[in-house]
Amino acid sequence: MSNDTKYTITTDKLNLWYGDFQALINVTVNIADGIITGLIGPSGCGKTTLLRCFNRVNERYGNVTTTGEILINGKNIYDDDVSLPELRKAIGMVFQRPNPLPISVYENVVFGLRVHSRRKNIKKSEMDEVVEKSLREVFLWDDLKDKLDKKATGLQLEQQQKLCIARLLPLKPDIILMDEPCSALDSESTRAVEELMLTLAGKYTIVIVTHNMAQARRVSDECIFMLLGEIMEHTRTEEMFLTPKNPKTADYIEGRYG
Amino acid sequence: MGNRKQLEIITESAIEWLIRICGISAILFVFGIFFFVFREGAEFLFGGLDLWQFLTSPEWYPTSVSQKRYGVLALMAGTASVTLLSMAIAVPFGLGAAIYVSEFCGPKAKETFKIVIELLAAIPSVVWGFIGLTLMNELIITLFDAPIGLTVLNGGIILALMSVPIIVSIGEDALKAVPDSYREAAEALGSTRWQMIYRVLLPAAKNGLLAAVLLGVARAVGETMAVLMATGHAVKIPGSVLDSVRTLTATIAAELGEAPVASDHYQVLFIIGILLFTITFAVNLIADLVVKGIKEQ
Structure with missing residues (x-):
């Protein structure tokens, strides 16, 4: 990789323990700006843990210890002056199971604005505009424009997951983290969400954890292969799938273990 | 082998029946109690009692020699005032504590809290009444310079403490x-x-929280011993929280022993029982419907 690449996320000797169990070992990666990076590896290899470090949502579990650094746009997110709400405003996350909030579609989209706006009342017209723009960006506007008052938890799974992406957009995040965003969806919906990811790439830096090799190949520009908490290989996706350098990567990709 | 199977079939069906009887008995008891209370008061309820006056008159003179008057308005006001005050205290405290236990405290503190709260629920109501009669009474007299501390305030606080665990x-x-x-x-x-x-969280849990509050209300309306001891036993519509009152429940508890069986007075007390039954039934029904609302979502 050339030196003039801009990195949005860089980690330096990142170690993480859940109690006594070390889930990440000396992880040092540079994730480039504006592309889709895939995190792959067998179950329990730490890829979701790594992803959840980037917005520090890992810390919800309590007994987590971390050492090392994570720089996002050059700022160490473990510094004392980092505010978690601000961090998470800049870094959106999409979860494995679609988790829209049990409020209306409209309120789901503007939830971030309401939480982050210092003003008591945001203008209705302003919010309407944001809702339309965000839903258009995820190709939901035509389907949902008459259902904005419906409860979001009643939508189809695909729509729910797209809505979960849409509600990040009003906050204008730099990074979108996706934790196996399609594992709860059928193949049609998976294709639709993947297409959406491809249209979002470029505007946002996207990191996606996936179990699905084919998906990693289809959507990601670069791939990181992890095993037992360590980074094994990080290259361009086509290189990883055609000429893996590490024999363990090759074994995994070819399905010899998983 | 054959024998054993036979035995199993018999015990199985026996146990099934036993469990069925237990289940049905609960319903029978509820209807039985309602029937009994109703029967005791029915004669006077349908013949002789002026229902309108019963519900709207504050004059409760069941043992007057010249003119017996049975108005429960003051008693209802007593129940309502004590219940309202207790809920005004118990709802914010109870919901606040629920939020704290569920969202803010660690697993160890949570266990401790739950045990302590269960302990609070296990204190007999007569003990609460005792606290109202002695400690709270003196406290209110000293703090508010009131002539007597057995008041709406006293009963409300005691009832609040009793409803909070629920x-x-x-x-x-x-x-x-x-x-x-x-x-x-x-x-x-x-x-x-x-x-x-x-x-x-609060919007998502609102039905369950409402049910919690309504069950607290039902507890407060139905409580007898503690309010009997803490509210001062004066039949009047309270003008302030420092007035003494008497509740519906306390009236029954205090007077039933002295009313001659089958007299009008005796029957009126049973009619008050029906009234209480109706109030708590309505509150429980609302709570039930509200909880059902959660499941349908």
Whole structure:
């Protein structure tokens, strides 16, 4: 990789323990700006843990210890002056199971604005505009424009997951983290969400954890292969799938273990 | 082998029947109690009692020699004032404690809290009444310079303390039932703990929380011993929280022993019982419907 690449996320000797169990070992990666990076590896290899470090949502579990650094746009997110709400405003996350909030579609989209706006009342017209723009960006506007008052938890799974992406957009995040965003969806919906990811790439830096090799190949520009908490290989996706350098990567990709 | 199978079939069906009888008995008891209370008061309820006057007159003179008057308005006002005051205290405290236990405290503190709250629920009501009669009484006299401390305020505080455990434990259940993915979603969007609680958790758990409050209300309306001891036993519509009152329940408890069986007075007390039954039944029914509302969502 050339030196003039801009990195949005860089980690330096990142170690993480859940109690006594070390889930990440000396992880040092540079994730480039504006592309889709895939995190792959067998179950329990730490890829979701790594992803959840980037917005520090890992810390919800309590007994987590971390050492090392994570720089996002050059700022160490473990510094004392980092505010978690601000961090998470800049870094959106999409979860494995679609988790829209049990409020209306409209309120789901503007939830971030309401939480982050210092003003008591945001203008209705302003919010309407944001809702339309965000839903258009995820190709939901035509389907949902008459259902904005419906409860979001009643939508189809695909729509729910797209809505979960849409509600990040009003906050204008730099990074979108996706934790196996399609594992709860059928193949049609998976294709639709993947297409959406491809249209979002470029505007946002996207990191996606996936179990699905084919998906990693289809959507990601670069791939990181992890095993037992360590980074094994990080290259361009086509290189990883055609000429893996590490024999363990090759074994995994070819399905010899998983 | 054959024998054993035979035995199993018999015990199995025997146990099934036993369990069925237990289940049915609960319904029988409820109807039985209602029937009995109704029967004792029915004669006077349908012949002789002026129902309108019964419900709207504050004059309760059941043992007057010249003119017996049976108006329960003052008693209802007593029950209502004590219940309202106790809920005004217990609801914020109870829901606050439920939120704290469910969202803010660690697993160890949570266990301790739950045990202590259950302990609070296990204190007999006569002990609460005792506290009202002695400690609270003196406290209110000293603090407010009142002639007597057995007042709405006293009863309200005692009842609040008695209702809080119910509100906390049912409220905590309601909050626990909210899927963790909602919390995670809200936090990942950058909401603070309080924003998450206020914007996501409370709306999601509102039915369960309402049910918790209504069960607290039912507890407060039906409580007898503690309010009998703490509210001063004066039949009047209270003008302030420092007035003494008497509740519907306390009236029954205090007078039933002295009313001649089958007299009008005796029957009126049973009619008050029907009234109480109706109030608590309505509150429980609302609570039930509200809880059912949660499941349908």
